[in-house]
Amino acid sequence: MKEILSFSQLVIGSFVVMLVPFWAEAQTMQFVSSNRPADTSTKSSTEATTVVKNLHLMPLFGETSKSIEHIEFEINFLSECDQNFTNRAEASQFFSARGWEYLQEGDLDTACYRFNLAYLLDNKNSDCFWGLGVVCFQKGHLTDAERMLRKGADIDSTNVGLLVDLATVDLIHFKETKENWELIEAEQILKRASKLDSASANVYLKLSVLEFHKGNYDAAWANLHKTRLLDIELLDYEFMRELLAKKCDPQGIFSTQN
Template sequence: MLIIRILLITLSLTLSLLGSNAFAQDINLQPKYGVQPKNDAQKAADEKFLANIDSYYKGDRKKAAADVATRGWQFLRQGNAPDAMKRFNQAWLLDSSNGNALWGMAAFEAGSGKLNESLTLFAEADRIIGDDIDFSVDYAKLLGVIGAQTRNKAMLNDAFTRFARIHEKAPQHTLNLQNWAIMLFYAGNFAEAWKKIKLAEATPRHAELDPRFLTALQNKMPRP
């Protein structure tokens, strides 16, 4: 499943360095703290954290959540997934309506192969930050991945519709065009996939195109 691996959100996850049992037990590394009751020590830690944040941000928890979520994304891009999830959870604790925190959790879950869990978080975030182009690109990509894996035509069609809608709003978005091409490849429509790649190659960020995918497409159908 080379194409599916290409489609997965690229995260240099360090989860393999954590014991699987330790990961399961550490609620800080689970979206929304695992959605389970906390013990007294954990509650006390939350109270201390919130008190410190309220003091620093003068009670503006939405601003605090936005800053903490941003830090989470910085960690994620650096390949530090555990610290990223801790920040996303803290941002969610501060403001459960913070879409960037939910998006970050969704990216984390997708990167660790938990696609259905990721999809649930994406759907929740979509109601909050669905107008964000980069978020929309990630969400459409995940729908395409799951649709391809499960042979769910409705989900695949939803992904294709989203790719087209994003392209109307952001025609120069390289990765959206690549994701669109990859899903067309998976559907066996190689000629259309090449059309999307040619559009992507004309965008400013064309260097971001995945050479592995281009090779796979070339092997199926030589460049027109």
Template sequence: MKSIVIILLLLVGTSLCAQHLTYNEWLEKAALDMRLAPRFGDRVKNAAQKESDAEFLRLMRAQDSVPRSASGQLVQHGFEMLRKGDLTAAMYRFNQAFLVDSTNTDAYWGYGSFFMELDRPVIAHTMYRAGLSVDSTNTHLLIGEATAYLAEHHALAPTDSLAAMEPVHKALGMLEKAQRYDPRDPGLLYRMSVCHFLRNECDKARAYFTRARNAPKAPIEPDYEQRLNARCPPR
């Protein structure tokens, strides 16, 4: 992984300062730089860009001859950049992952997560669904799709509590699909608890919360247990 990161720094020239973006800033930058658009915006590349891609692929193959493995490392590095708030570098990595192996649907997981960071769940849905159209069993995409639905619930809840429940039901459906393939995923367990909590299904909410809490690295919000205990007191 270390050598791959060195290649990235040499070829991409990532800034030492994290590049935070708003949605409008992204629109402006992506119009000028196809590397900031998912799948390079499906734009036609010129000769210089094709040559640059070929050199990048050559260097990547020298470090890892298995495209899926190399692509997976790039996706993970993209998420590291996303967690640091460097959205520009994150999208570069997700696109590089797609370049190395266009069949790796985790690249779409990265694309969707990028737009979730920009608070654009509707666009995130299109990315997750594009990946699911290729691999309907990708649990990262199924859980990502559920997370986007929960974001829609959060946006609707203050003004229309009834309409806000529809995306919760859809989120639960996506999580139940993901559960068939990876029932122990910590993020899945936590989101299952949240869905049942929002549906006032206390027994299931508590059961999934207990499993999530006992799982390693479960992404549980700090105040969730307090809210769960208030609505669904432990017996």
């Protein structure tokens, strides 16, 4: 087994924040977190060069029994964090922020490890589960992504970005499985998100997709136009073509000629 990264390797060094989102183009099933702003903390993290092929690279450390080596690692890691941060909640936020930065770079394994460390420090930090959900999604593990995001939403049911990402996975699952409960949950989540933030273009875009799957094409168009008015760059023209194939734009703004 390769050596587990030490605390100093994890937090000391230089890091250049990537300003370009990992997902370059807006698409209907794009996660809110793809446009998450970079962390502005003055603390820095290392460019980890050692890839640890073990449970550290699995969400929540694989959710399995811990080896003696892993327990010793946790004790030492937590002890060093206690010496370097005001409290464990602060340390957890630091490591989850590093996770998002690695996610934006496309380094899913290192991002997963950082989110795991954040979880170890504070298992009530919803950011850990949100980040792990995105990691799972990017790796194509939709069931795990949905489970992680749901854990995060259970902790923080007011995080609109997290809620929209969970609804996004529900909608993707519905498209694949046609299981109606996925659509029901997505609708409940998106209605809550719209009440929390009535100016979120992404909420209305996902509501448009939801209504499309329900066969309510007028409602799908209404929500798509709300998206357009709030953030035209978020429009997904592939989805729009699918909607146009079902029903013409009632407002006449979009057509197959556009």
